[in-house]
Amino acid sequence: MLTCKEFLAELSDFLDERTDTEIRSKLEKHIAECPNCWVICDTTKKTISVYKGMKSCAVPEDVHSRLMAALERKMAAASVAKK
Amino acid sequence: MALESVTLAPVPAELTEEAKAELELVNRARTGDTSAFSALIRQYEGKIFRLAMNITQNREDAEDVLQEAFLKAYEHLDQFQGNSKFYTWIVRIAVNQALMKLRKRKTDRSVSLDEQIDTGEDTVAREIAAWDPDPEVQYSQDELNGILTEAIDGLAPIYKTVFTLRDVDGLSTEETAEALDLTVPAVKSRLLRARLQLRDKLTRFFKRKGDDAFAYM
Incomplete structure (x- = not known):
């Protein structure tokens, strides 16, 4: 049977379904027999789930305006250089 | 043009x-x-x-x-x-x-995203307590955002960056490696640490009532 440390080392790949069949069955056997690792696996899965798609904060309007103004200056300079 | x-x-x-x-x-x-x-x-x-x-x-x-x-x-x-x-x-x-x-x-020019990596025992989960089946429903959207943001802000920059690109923005491990100029194994190890650290931090809020976390051996 895998040790808990070995289980943890494979946890990310297990949750991302990137382990091969043989390792996957060993990991499944481990969590079936180890309550602590079952909890870690379940709560890590939920951790990923609650963060998935978390919105980024809107960029403050003044920051966005400065970015657009800098871009306009850049475009104007590029247009002058082409003439 | x-x-x-x-x-x-x-x-x-x-x-x-x-x-x-x-x-x-x-x-x-x-x-x-x-x-x-x-x-x-x-x-x-x-x-x-x-x-x-x-x-x-x-x-x-x-x-x-x-x-x-x-x-x-x-x-x-x-x-x-x-x-x-x-x-x-x-x-x-x-x-x-x-x-x-x-x-x-900094005067040191060798700054990289990895410099704050320590190789300690932070892949060891410390809080073992089952969560409610849908822990997030106990909180309003604002409260939940506050909890998630505070937890992620507590991570070192490299963990925060890898986790955000991979698990929040949905890039693949390979895309995250390409974007950060890291190897795939480096992304994987940082992602695991980030996920486990966040899990520990969130357990404080999301654990099932009556379950006490205990030290993991």
Whole structure:
């Protein structure tokens, strides 16, 4: 049977379904027999789930305006250089 | 900019509709269509600003990074090949700009995203307590956002950055590695640490009532 440390080392790949069949069955056997690792696996899965798609904060309007103004200056300079 | 003077990236047939639409925006921006580049900015500025804040931990620097990244992207649009997502490409530019900011703040020029990595026992989970089946429903959206933000802000920059790109923004492990100029195994090990550290932090809020966390041996 895998040790808990070995289980943890494979946890990310297990949750991302990137382990091969043989390792996957060993990991499944481990969590079936180890309550602590079952909890870690379940709560890590939920951790990923609650963060998935978390919105980024809107960029403050003044920051966005400065970015657009800098871009306009850049475009104007590029247009002058082409003439 | 005359249409004849720019090389447009071919739109591969196998791209998703979303990726095709994005590549078309990039191609229109290349021909001088400012509204197309503005649309790309609107789409990604929030994520790039968050990434810059994650790395620099400084609002003023993050603002500079945001601006420099988009200006550089505009300047070098012809180098975007279209075989990776625009977001992966601009993340890489933004990461480089952010690292330059960090270098300017330090006399040591060897700053890298990995410098704050320690190889201690932080892959060991410490809080073992089952969570409620749907822990997030106990909180309002604002409360939940506050909890998630505080937890992620407590991570070291490299963990925060890898986790955000991989698990929040949905890049693949390979895309995250490409964007951050890390190897795939390096991304995987940092992702595991980030996930376990966040899990520990969230257990305080989400554990089932009556369950006491105990030290994991």
